[in-house]
Amino acid sequence: MAIAISTATLCAAGARADEAxxxxxxxxxxxxxxxxxxxxxxxDLTAHIIKPNGAGYSRTWSASVDSLLGAxxxxxxxxxxxxxxxxxxxxxxxxxxxxxxxxANVRYELTPELAIRAGRIxxxxxxxxxxxxxxYTYPWVRPPPAVYGLVPITNSxxxxxxxxxxxxxxxxxxxxxxxxxxxxxxxxIGTAKAKGSRxxxxxxxxxxxxxxxxxxxxxxxxxxxxxxxxxxxxxxxxGNALADKYGSVDKPFIVRGIGxxxxxxxxxxxxxxxxxxxxxxxxxxxxxYGSGGYRSGKFTxxxxxxxxxxxxxxxxxxxxxxxxxxxxxPATGLNASLNSILRNKxxxxxxxxxxxxxxxxxxxxxxxxxxxxxxxxxxxxxxxIQPDFQTGGQANVFGAAIAFVL
Amino acid sequence: xxxxxxxxxxxxxxxxGLLLGLSVGSAAAEVVVVVSKNSxxxxxxxxxxxxxxxxxxxxxxxxxxxxxxxxxEGSALxxxxxxxxxxxxxxxxxxxxxxxxxxxxxxxxxxxxxxxDMKKVLAENPNAIGYIEQNLVDASVKVLLAQ
Numbered sequence: 001m002a003i004a005i006s007t008a009t010l011c012a013a014g015a016r017a018d019e020a021x022x023x024x025x026x027x028x029x030x031x032x033x034x035x036x037x038x039x040x041x042x043x044d045l046t047a048h049i050i051k052p053n054g055a056g057y058s059r060t061w062s063a064s065v066d067s068l069l070g071a072x073x074x075x076x077x078x079x080x081x082x083x084x085x086x087x088x089x090x091x092x093x094x095x096x097x098x099x100x101x102x103x104a105n106v107r108y109e110l111t112p113e114l115a116i117r118a119g120r121i122x123x124x125x126x127x128x129x130x131x132x133x134x135x136y137t138y139p140w141v142r143p144p145p146a147v148y149g150l151v152p153i154t155n156s157x158x159x160x161x162x163x164x165x166x167x168x169x170x171x172x173x174x175x176x177x178x179x180x181x182x183x184x185x186x187x188x189i190g191t192a193k194a195k196g197s198r199x200x201x202x203x204x205x206x207x208x209x210x211x212x213x214x215x216x217x218x219x220x221x222x223x224x225x226x227x228x229x230x231x232x233x234x235x236x237x238x239g240n241a242l243a244d245k246y247g248s249v250d251k252p253f254i255v256r257g258i259g260x261x262x263x264x265x266x267x268x269x270x271x272x273x274x275x276x277x278x279x280x281x282x283x284x285x286x287x288x289y290g291s292g293g294y295r296s297g298k299f300t301x302x303x304x305x306x307x308x309x310x311x312x313x314x315x316x317x318x319x320x321x322x323x324x325x326x327x328x329x330p331a332t333g334l335n336a337s338l339n340s341i342l343r344n345k346x347x348x349x350x351x352x353x354x355x356x357x358x359x360x361x362x363x364x365x366x367x368x369x370x371x372x373x374x375x376x377x378x379x380x381x382x383x384x385i386q387p388d389f390q391t392g393g394q395a396n397v398f399g400a401a402i403a404f405v406l
Numbered sequence: 407x408x409x410x411x412x413x414x415x416x417x418x419x420x421x422x423g424l425l426l427g428l429s430v431g432s433a434a435a436e437v438v439v440v441v442s443k444n445s446x447x448x449x450x451x452x453x454x455x456x457x458x459x460x461x462x463x464x465x466x467x468x469x470x471x472x473x474x475x476x477x478x479e480g481s482a483l484x485x486x487x488x489x490x491x492x493x494x495x496x497x498x499x500x501x502x503x504x505x506x507x508x509x510x511x512x513x514x515x516x517x518x519x520x521x522x523d524m525k526k527v528l529a530e531n532p533n534a535i536g537y538i539e540q541n542l543v544d545a546s547v548k549v550l551l552a553q
Binding site: 026028030070072074084086103105107112113117121122128130131133134136137138162164166169171205207264265266295297298358361362364405 | 451453457465479480493494505507508510513
């Protein structure tokens with residue numbers, strides 16, 4: 001009986017080897033089930049500022065911050081041609097969980113080193129940008145917002161070319177991406193459109209060391225603030241100057257980043273710096289983090305420090321004293337509106353400690369505690385700011401998540 | 407279903423050897439990295455082997471394409487191989503491949519069930535590279551690296 005089984009297995013292996021290269025479809029999935037509690041009750045902590053609500057003001061415990069489900073289908077049409085579709089269900093800008101098409105592209109391998117893709121493509125960038133929605137692939141509950149909050153978009157409609165070169169034991173990968181992206185903003189206030197994005201990302205791997213540098217330039221229009229700056233333009237030269245400075249119609253948006261990870265297995269250290277320049281009310285922002293962890297069997301403990309900085313947090317605006325009383329009131333209102341969007345920028349220092357337990361072969365449980373010190377005049381990483389919110393405070397955030405891959 | 411074919415003497419002895427080998431020393435046996443005896447590759451460093459199995463290198467140092475073959479997820483031999491050669495736990499290997507799969511850049515190596523299947527795949531494909539218990543090494547394979 002045992003002999004017969006062994007013989008059958010041998011034949012099965014032979015058959016599989018013969019079939020290598022014929023069309024094959026593989027399915028995979030990933031997900032995070034997480035809850036978050038934030039001590040700051042006058043604002044929400046969200047995974048990103050584009051989310052409509054989260055933990056703190058809207059809910060004491062929020063499952064919307066980190067929870068998501070993803071499904072991916074990869075079709076190997078020929079040994080060189082493949083197609084991939086990825087769908088993700090997560091909290092959307094309108095608070096629905098309607099699944100959206102994250103990727104849909106075809107990939108052609110000209111050589112094992114050179115591949116082109118066209119369609120909706122993952123956007124490379126920072127070290128874990130490509131898998132930022134797959135929590136199973138990193139030790140934290142979520143990638144540090146100080147850096148990953150700089151760029152909210154995760155995909156682009158266009159094309160990319162990747163070239164992989166191996167010199168000795170060092171692997172070099174260069175990815176060049178072109179495309180467009182449209183992002184719907186929370187509470188239906190409008191969209192952010194990135195047009196004509198051109199980016200280059202260079203990754204080098206040498207044993208346990210991975211380093212990455214990225215540069216991307218696009219032209220960004222944020223329709224949500226168009227009406228505000230149109231109003232400023234009613235106030236002559238000084239209004240026009242403010243609209244030109246802070247408006248966001250076809251403004252260059254530049255992203256730079258550099259990071260490195262050293263992961264010999266039993267421990268890891270990783271650090272990253274990123275900066276965006278927007279020439280708009282979004283200002284210039286930068287962030288960095290350093291994180292290290294120790295692994296013992298199925299357990300990982302980690303500590304992270306992250307710092308986010310932004311400029312132009314306030315603006316005197318229109319000179320109200322020079323205006324007749326009939327115009328002074330609306331001008332005061334416009335100045336207040338402008339300052340409310342200017343202060344909504346992440347300036348904070350955050351310490352995080354946490355632990356991960358790989359309790360199943362494809363699932364992990366992670367606990368993370370964050371202590372956030374928000375900079376003066378800033379709302380920090382928080383959103384959905386309530387009128388009684390005080391800038392420059394502190395917030396303690398607790399997150400627990402189960403992450404899995406299928 | 408070719409399994410119904412009469413069992414020939416060599417096949418019987420391979421199967422028996424396999425069963426004995428597995429039962430005698432599955433955990434204690436040393437893991438060795440092997441290719442077909444017809445492969446032109448003669449030696450690899452630990453780093454080169456790890457790069458091939460983690461999808462970081464698609465070719466052998468001489469430029470020929472490398473096709474890694476893995477044992478099934480959860481097998482003691484596989485866990486030992488990644489722990490000894492890559493210093494990676496099963497969860498770390500899983501996380502590593504998840505990164506690549508969910509970037510749309512690739513798929514993990516083909517998996518086989520046992521050393522017998524491994525030798526069969528290696529014999530059919532001179533580009534293939536795998537690992538087996540040292541006491542199961544025979545004339546059909548060439549050992550590139552021991553732990």
